Amino acid sequence: MLRSYLPAIVFLALGGGIGVVFAFLNRLLGPSRKKVRKNTDDPYECGLPSEIQQGFRFGISFYLIAMLFILFDIETIFLYPVAVQLRAFGTFALIEVCVFIFLLSVAFVYVWRRGALEWK
Secondary structure (H helix, E strand, O other), rough: OHHHHHHHHHHHHHHHHHHHHHHHHHHHHOOOOOOOOOOOOOOOOOOOHHHHHHHHHOOOOHHHHHHHHHHHHHHOOOOOHHOOOHHHHHHHHHHHHHHHHHHHHHHHHHHHHOOOOOOO
């Protein structure tokens, strides 16, 4: 039983050991800078001042469009394996893909008609 886990244990030990050695070498040989307290009045990375950043919220349309993009993007990825091996899968796979594209088109038209793609 232990022999089956031995390669995984050795792999984890070597990976962890190398990570610890690199972290130690980085602390030892890397550049050292004095820690400077950051001024909270300076603009944040995105360019907005910090006091505005605290109360700033994205609109729901941003998240809705992002989720819809991910949804439809992933759905098209499912078509790739069938397109590559269509001859091996046969006519049944072609019919299933046509049904899948039809349902995806119905979902897209529904989302479009509901106004979810309008940027507000």
